[in-house]
Amino acid sequence: MAFGAFASTATAPAEPVVRRRSRVALWLLLPGILYLALFFLAPLLSLVITSFQAPVEFGDIGQYQTAFKWENYTTVIGTYGPHIVRSFVFAATATVAALLFSFPLAYFIGVKLRRFPLLQALALTLVIAPFFISFLLRTLAWKQLLSDESWLVSSLHGLQLLPPGAHVTGTAFSVIFGLTYNFIPFMTLPIYASLERLDLRYVEAGGDLYASPASTFLRVTVPLAAPGIISGALLTFIPAAGDYINASRDFLGSTDTAMIGNVIEANFLVLQNYPAAAALSLILMVAILIPVSVYVVRSGTDDLL
Amino acid sequence: MAGSFAESGADLELVGITKRFPGFTAIEDLNLTIPAGSFFALLGPSGCGKTTTLRLVAGLEEATAGRILIGGKDVTTTKSFQRPVNTVFQSYALFPHMSVLENVAFGLKRRRIADATAKAHEALRLVELDHLAQRKPQQLSGGQQQRVALARAVVNRPALLLLDEPLGALDLKLRRQMQIELKTIQQDVGLTFLHVTHDQEEAMTMADTVAVMNKGQIEQMGAPEELYELPRTAFVANFLGQSNLFTGPVVTSTSTSIVVDVAGRRIEIPTERAQRHAGDVTVGVRPEKLMLHTSAPEEQPDINVVGPGRVTDVSFSGVSTQYQVAVPGLGSMVVFAQNMVFGPVVSLGAEVWLTWNTDHGFGLADDPADAPRFAADTDTHSLALQKREKLEAELEEA
Amino acid sequence: MNSFSRWFGRYALWIYSVLAFAFLLVPIVYTIVFSFNDSRRSNIVWRGFTLDNWTSVCESQGVCEAFGNSVLVGVAATLIATTLGTMIAIALVRFRFPFRNSTTLLLFLPMATPEVVLGAGLAAEFLTAGVQKGIGTVILAHTMFCISFVVVTVRARVASLDPALEEAGRDLYASPAQVFLRVTFPLLLPGIVAAALLSFALSFDDFIITNFNSGSFVTFPKYVYTAAARGIPAEANVIASAVFIIAIVFVVTSQVSAAARRKRLARQG
Numbered sequence: 001m002a003f004g005a006f007a008s009t010a011t012a013p014a015e016p017v018v019r020r021r022s023r024v025a026l027w028l029l030l031p032g033i034l035y036l037a038l039f040f041l042a043p044l045l046s047l048v049i050t051s052f053q054a055p056v057e058f059g060d061i062g063q064y065q066t067a068f069k070w071e072n073y074t075t076v077i078g079t080y081g082p083h084i085v086r087s088f089v090f091a092a093t094a095t096v097a098a099l100l101f102s103f104p105l106a107y108f109i110g111v112k113l114r115r116f117p118l119l120q121a122l123a124l125t126l127v128i129a130p131f132f133i134s135f136l137l138r139t140l141a142w143k144q145l146l147s148d149e150s151w152l153v154s155s156l157h158g159l160q161l162l163p164p165g166a167h168v169t170g171t172a173f174s175v176i177f178g179l180t181y182n183f184i185p186f187m188t189l190p191i192y193a194s195l196e197r198l199d200l201r202y203v204e205a206g207g208d209l210y211a212s213p214a215s216t217f218l219r220v221t222v223p224l225a226a227p228g229i230i231s232g233a234l235l236t237f238i239p240a241a242g243d244y245i246n247a248s249r250d251f252l253g254s255t256d257t258a259m260i261g262n263v264i265e266a267n268f269l270v271l272q273n274y275p276a277a278a279a280l281s282l283i284l285m286v287a288i289l290i291p292v293s294v295y296v297v298r299s300g301t302d303d304l305l
Numbered sequence: 306m307a308g309s310f311a312e313s314g315a316d317l318e319l320v321g322i323t324k325r326f327p328g329f330t331a332i333e334d335l336n337l338t339i340p341a342g343s344f345f346a347l348l349g350p351s352g353c354g355k356t357t358t359l360r361l362v363a364g365l366e367e368a369t370a371g372r373i374l375i376g377g378k379d380v381t382t383t384k385s386f387q388r389p390v391n392t393v394f395q396s397y398a399l400f401p402h403m404s405v406l407e408n409v410a411f412g413l414k415r416r417r418i419a420d421a422t423a424k425a426h427e428a429l430r431l432v433e434l435d436h437l438a439q440r441k442p443q444q445l446s447g448g449q450q451q452r453v454a455l456a457r458a459v460v461n462r463p464a465l466l467l468l469d470e471p472l473g474a475l476d477l478k479l480r481r482q483m484q485i486e487l488k489t490i491q492q493d494v495g496l497t498f499l500h501v502t503h504d505q506e507e508a509m510t511m512a513d514t515v516a517v518m519n520k521g522q523i524e525q526m527g528a529p530e531e532l533y534e535l536p537r538t539a540f541v542a543n544f545l546g547q548s549n550l551f552t553g554p555v556v557t558s559t560s561t562s563i564v565v566d567v568a569g570r571r572i573e574i575p576t577e578r579a580q581r582h583a584g585d586v587t588v589g590v591r592p593e594k595l596m597l598h599t600s601a602p603e604e605q606p607d608i609n610v611v612g613p614g615r616v617t618d619v620s621f622s623g624v625s626t627q628y629q630v631a632v633p634g635l636g637s638m639v640v641f642a643q644n645m646v647f648g649p650v651v652s653l654g655a656e657v658w659l660t661w662n663t664d665h666g667f668g669l670a671d672d673p674a675d676a677p678r679f680a681a682d683t684d685t686h687s688l689a690l691q692k693r694e695k696l697e698a699e700l701e702e703a
Numbered sequence: 704m705n706s707f708s709r710w711f712g713r714y715a716l717w718i719y720s721v722l723a724f725a726f727l728l729v730p731i732v733y734t735i736v737f738s739f740n741d742s743r744r745s746n747i748v749w750r751g752f753t754l755d756n757w758t759s760v761c762e763s764q765g766v767c768e769a770f771g772n773s774v775l776v777g778v779a780a781t782l783i784a785t786t787l788g789t790m791i792a793i794a795l796v797r798f799r800f801p802f803r804n805s806t807t808l809l810l811f812l813p814m815a816t817p818e819v820v821l822g823a824g825l826a827a828e829f830l831t832a833g834v835q836k837g838i839g840t841v842i843l844a845h846t847m848f849c850i851s852f853v854v855v856t857v858r859a860r861v862a863s864l865d866p867a868l869e870e871a872g873r874d875l876y877a878s879p880a881q882v883f884l885r886v887t888f889p890l891l892l893p894g895i896v897a898a899a900l901l902s903f904a905l906s907f908d909d910f911i912i913t914n915f916n917s918g919s920f921v922t923f924p925k926y927v928y929t930a931a932a933r934g935i936p937a938e939a940n941v942i943a944s945a946v947f948i949i950a951i952v953f954v955v956t957s958q959v960s961a962a963a964r965r966k967r968l969a970r971q972g
Contacts, residue, residue, distance in 0.1 A: 025798035032787035032850055033806065039847040040813050043824030050827045101723065108720040118962040125954050126724045132950040133731050134943040135908050136927040140935060141730035141737075144747055184727065234815070242817025245910065250931040261819045261911070268823055268915065274830065281823045285816060292815045301804040304811040305795075305855050365870050385873040386882075398871035402889045411885075412875035443968060457875070 044285075051278035062272030072275045073283070080263050080280060087259040088287065090172070090247070091240035094179035095187075098236050099229065101180070102188040106228070107221075109188075110195030127188050130181075139178055139251050146174055146252070170254035178246035183239055187232035194228030195221075234295060238288055260284050314341045314497030315376030315389070315464035317362065322371035324357055324521075331357040332521040335371070339499060339514075344491050346500045346512030350544065354521040355501045359467050362499065364388045376464055386415070391458035392467040396474070397450045399442035405429070405453050406438040412461040428460035429453075431490065448479045455487070459494060466491075468500040472507060484510050505545050509533065517541050533591075537580055539673040542589050549638045550589040550673050558582050562663065568634025572609050572666065579668025587669040593641040594665040597628065597651055598658040609666065611635060612658030619653050626650070630657055731947065738940035745934025756937040763938035769926035770942050773907050776838065776922060780845035781902040787846075788853025789895055795854070796861040813851045821848060822915030829916065836918030844916045845909060849902040856901060860894025907946070 054067035077084070105127070113120040130138055145152060146168040156162040168174050202224065206216035222229075244261030247253035253262075260280055268277035296304065317339040324332040332354045339345045347355045360366040362373060364385030372381045380388050391412065399408050409428055413421035429435040432452035434445075442450055451471060458466055468487075472480045488511050491498050502508050508515045509529035516526040517540070525532060525541045532545055542548035553567035564573045565588050574588050590609075602610055614632035621644075628640040628651070638659060642650055651657055711718075737746055741753040761767035791810065794800065813821065825844050829836060868890065872882040910924035917925060927939055 021799045025794045025800045028790040028794035028798070029800065029806065032791040032854075033809065035787055036809055036813065036847065036850060039825065039828075039843055040821070041809070043821070043828040046828040046831050047820070047824045049831070104716060104719050105723045108716050112716060117965065118958065121958040121962070122955065123720075123724070125951070125958065126727060129731060129947075129951065130727055131904065131908070133734055133947040134924060134927060134939075136910060136924050136931065137734050137935070137940065137943045138730040140927070140931060141733040145729065145733060147747075149748075181727075181730075238815060238817055242819040243911075244819060245928075250928075261817070264819050264823055265914070268826060274827060277823055278827055281820045285820045288815065288817060296808070296811070301807045301811075304807050305851075305858060363870075363874055365873070385870070386876050386878055390874070392871070392874045394867045394871055396865060396867050398865065398867035400868060400871070400886060400890075411872075411877070415876040415878075415881060461875070 047278045047281055047285075050274050051282055053275045053278075062274070064274055069275070072279045076276050076279045076283070079276075080260065083258055083260050083263050084280075084283065084287075086257070087241050087261070087284070090176050090179060090257075090259060091237050091243075093176050094183065094240045095233050095236045097176065097180040098184050098187040099233065102184060102191055102232065103225075103229075106188050106191035106195055106225075110192045111198065111200070114196070124189075124192070127192075128185050131185060135182065136245060136251075139182065139245055142174075142178055142181065143169055143252055146177075169252055170249075170257070172257055174252040175247045175257045175259075178252040179240045179243060182243075182246065183236040186235035186239070190231035190235060191225055191228040194225045198224050230295065234291065237291070241288060242284060314343075314495060316341045316374075317465055317497065317499065318372075318374040318377075319358070319362075320372045320374070322358070322361060322373065323369045324354070324361060324366065325369045330521060332361075335522065337516065337523060337526075339497060341376075341497055342495055343513045344488065344498045344500065344511060346502060346508035346515045347518055348502055348505055348508040348515050348545075349518035350503055353518045355503075355518045356469060358518070359392070359469055359499065359501045362465070363390055363392050363467055365392075389464040390467060391461050391463040391465075392469060393451075393454045393458050393471045395470045397442075397454040399450055399453055399457070401442055403441075404438065405434065405440050405442060405445070408442065408453060409438075409457045409460055411457065416461070424460055425456075428456040431459070431493075432456045432486075447475055448483065451475060451483060452486075455490070459490065459496070462494070463496065465497045465499060468498060470502055471500075472502075472504075480507070487511060509545075517544060519544070535578060535667050536589070537669065538671050539587060539669055542667075542669060543673075547592050547639055548589040549592060549595070550587055550669070551635055552585060552587040552672055555583050555586050563668070565668075570611055570634070572611075573607075573663045574666035574668050575664055578664075578666065580670035581668060585672070587672050588666050589669065590661050590666050592627070592639040593625070593643075594661045595638070595640045596660045597630075597640055597642060598660060599651060599655065601658055602660055607663045608660050609663055610658060610660050611638075613656045614638065614659065616651055616653055616655045616657055619651075628657075630659060632659070734940050735944040735947070738937055738944045740937050740940075742937045746937040746940065747934065756941045760938045760941045763936040765921065765926060766923075766936065766938045766942060769921045769923045772838065772921060773923040776841050776845055777903045777906040779842045780849055780906045781899050783842075783846045784849035784853050784902050785895060785899045788850045788898060789857045789891070791850070792854045792857035792861050795858055797866075810851045810854050813848055814855075818848075818909075818911040819915075822912040825912070826915040836916055837920045840916045840918070841913055841920060841922065844912050845906040848909075848912065849905055852901055852905060853898040856898035857891065857894045860891050860897075864890055904950070 049066065050064070051072055052066075052068050052070060053064035053072075054069040056063040056065050109120055109123045109127070113123055144150065147153065148167055148169075153162065153168050156168075157164065162168075198221065202220050203216055206220040207213070211219060241259075242261050244259060244265050245251055247257045247259040247262055249255060253259075260283075264277045264280045264284070267273040267280065317337075319335055319337040322332055322335040322337075323330070335354075335358065337358075347358060349355045357366060361368050364380070364383060364387075368381065372379055374380065375389060399405075400411070403411070406422065406425055406429070410421045410425035413424055418424070426435055426438065429438055432455055434449060434452055434456065437445060437449065442453065445453065451474075454471070471487075472483050475483060484507060487498075500508070500512060509532075512529065514526065515529050515532055517524045517532065519540050525537045532541060536542035536545060536548070539548075539550060542550060551565070551567040551572060553565045553572070555563050556566045556571070557564040558576070560576060562573050562575050563579055563582055563586070564571050565586055566572075567588075572588055576582065579586065579588070598612070601612070602608075604610065611632050614630040614635075616628055617631050617637065618627075618629035620627045623644075625641045625643050628642065630638045630640060632638055640659065737749075738756055739752050739754065740746055740749055741751040741755070742748075743750070791806075795803075795807070800806075822844070825840070825847070826836075828834075829840055834840060864887070869882055869886055872886040873879075877885060908924060909922075910928060913922050913925055914928065921929075923939075923942065927935060930936065930939065
């Protein structure tokens with residue numbers, strides 16, 4: 001999924017290597033694979049088991065026993081349907097917003113700055129700079145900047161662009177805004193990676209073959225950047241759909257903007273309703289796996305990493 | 306063995322070597338002996354198994370069957386780093402994180418040989434690069450890198466030095482210069498050199514003995530002149546330079562010569578230059594041995610005459626001019642004529658006869674149909690096709 | 704006017720990009736500026752410039768302890784993940800083995816799974832297994848999501864490594880162990896370092912997975928999250944700003960020196 005875009009040392013591979021069969025491979029793979037089996041696959045399995053658990057009769061809060069209570073799923077869908085829908089709507093909107101924001105920027109860095117390698121490297125650093133400051137603190141910074149007392153919001157009120165009594169924080173807008181801001185680098189970098197390799201001769205060929213700049217852009221540049229756009233969309237959508245910081249009451253959201261992540265957290269860590277949290281997690285996982293598996297089937301497993 | 310310098314080069318002996326990769330056989334029952342101190346070239350088209358042979362000798366691949374002996378000692382099961390063999394790699398494979406000096410001293414230090422640094426400097430002086438000892442390999446030109454790679458191998462005084470297309474990445478002029486240098490260094494240090502190449506001119510210029518390899522087997526082996534003047538198979542006749550080949554039944558066979566009937570023409574060759582003396586035999590002659598005549602030449606003993614034919618192509622290449630002559634019944638023949646006068650001797654469309662001394666002919670052990678004509682790959686049509694395929698591959702990648 | 708619109712057309716992308724970069728930097732600048740705020744209990748309103756927060760950063764309850772915990776977890780998770788991930792990356796590029804596609808998929812999935820699912824899953828597993836949450840469970844969790852990123856980063860480096868270099872090492876009398884130590888490892892090192900830095904950054908800033916698996920153990924992001932409800936002390940800004948500045952200086956220095964190296968090579972080229 002163009003994660004290579006995040007690897008600063010990614011260079012053109014040398015000649016294809018003749019891969020050998022050897023027992024060494026087993027020893028190299030075994031520890032890491034076992035680790036992932038134990039701490040990635042096994043947890044997914046325990047989520048499945050937990051999601052069907054039933055409360056222990058006359059037990060305390062948080063005590064459950066193994067059962068096959070599939071009603072847990074219908075219950076959480078009934079109770080948290082709006083949250084689930086909201087999560088995907090918010091994440092999709094943020095993905096589109098991030099794409100609109102990122103494409104020109106990625107084009108600028110990947111194509112316009114190509115002749116200035118140092119400037120290009122520094123521009124990329126600016127794109128990932130938000131990653132270097134605490135995720136929570138930069139979200140809180142936006143909360144303050146968009147709060148009712150802030151210079152920005154009070155001047156919007158003053159100019160009557162915002163009706164009296166209206167807020168920015170705690171709304172769907174501010175949550176989507178936060179999601180967009182926080183995941184922009186995930187969109188910009190893959191698009192940059194595919195545009196950076198874009199051979200400008202194709203664009204010239206488009207012009208040579210009587211295409212206007214606009215239609216060259218749409219018919220040559222965008223299709224060639226498509227792998228980056230698809231990777232970027234997935235890389236933005238996945239964390240955005242599961243995020244619960246931006247939508248949290250203490251950050252950019254309110255109780256009206258709670259997403260699936262918020263209810264998973266509340267059920268697991270506060271209400272100790274583990275089966276509900278597990279069922280919600282699996283619903284989220286399956287919903288994410290649908291676009292991801294389409295991507296995997298299309299790109300083939302060899303290009304995944 | 307590791308730990309000491311080889312006093313001089315050692316014999317290399319390959320006995321019944323077979324190498325199979327998943328899906329194909331690279332080498333089939335190869336037997337080869339390279340005498341100590343010789344400059345031996347393994348020549349063949351890509352995919353003929355020559356690089357695999359070299360990697361087997363280096364210990365970088367394991368043979369499926371057969372034995373490898375260096376200086377009479379069986380090293381078949383010995384690991385690469387324990388063999389008294391060093392390689393000059395095609396890509397040079399200089400360590401980018403080490404200086405030139407560190408690269409050259411690497412093998413000596415691994416073997417804990419005293420004065421590694423001094424010996425490395427000495428080897429760099431041999432290739433005239435001691436002044437660049439502190440540079441990193443990336444800071445050198447291709448030719449300089451090539452010489453460092455050579456110094457890095459030679460400094461270990463291996464019993465056997467392997468060269469894997471070492472001049473392939475250099476431009477023509479530098480290649481010629483390096484060919485001479487390599488040959489001089491080989492004579493100076495007296496090591497056994499095994500040189501793998503697909504460039505027939507390079508093989509012939511440098512080596513004492515050339516082995517022409519095809520489809521995992523050695524077709525013919527011998528001194529360069531011998532291979533060129535008396536090729537034994539159609540593959541050798543066409544891979545090493547160009548040849549005009551004709552096939553027909555033997556009509557007369559004496560102790561001194563045999564005569565082959567090709568489409569009603571009698572072509573005579575000396576008996577000792579023919580591999581087969583009865584039945585259908587393929588005979589040939591090199592293009593530069595042919596003479597062009599604009600009128601029918603007189604029949605003479607010891608001269609083969611064919612013609613009349615028509616000149617279908619004239620291409621001027623500086624020192625010589627190449628003519629294509631279509632002779633009815635014999636097909637298209639190639640003639641190289643030295644440019645002794647200004648301009649071509651005959652022009653396109655002219656009617657010509659061709660003659661050659663019967664001593665110049667040779668008789669093959671097989672038929673041309675057995676081997677594809679490699680020379681055909683260089684005509685303009687196939688060049689254009691190759692270029693197009695390459696472009697398409699590039700486009701697909703992008 | 705016409706000339707203005709032409710000028711604008713030519714430079715529109717430049718103008719947009721400069722504004723975009725400025726937008727990306729807004730909350731960073733805000734966070735750094737407010738690390739100098741002479742705040743009382745909450746760090747929301749600007750009350751004047753002070754260096755006190757920087758000079759006495761550890762005086763605020765728990766900030767430095769949380770920071771230290773984050774560093775500890777980051778270093779431990781980075782060491783384990785980098786080792787395991789590098790081994791996998793070498794195997795992926797250099798060897799053929801059965802179940803190759805399944806292995807690739809297994810490495811890919813953790814990156815494609817929302818953090819909240821990873822966090823809840825691990826928490827459910829620890830709950831079932833009766834494991835006490837704490838620093839150990841946090842390190843286990845962080846290592847898990849770092850491995851895949853290490854594999855991606857190091858794999859690119861292994862793939863660009865010419866196998867002839869290792870063969871040359873073997874040819875020049877180096878034993879397999881010496882080839883690894885003197886040729887393979889030094890050449891992979893830039894990739895391994897990059898992977899380690901990425902792992903540390905991911906671990907250091909992780910909140911969601913940590914929140915599910917830390918129990919009463921407090922990392923820096925968790926400290927910020929808990930404090931967010933009652934007001935973040937300016938000392939938290941100090942730590943975040945300091946980390947940011949160190950990271951940026953490191954990255955920019957390495958880029959400038961890389962550019963200088965490129966130039967030098969080009970001159971001698």
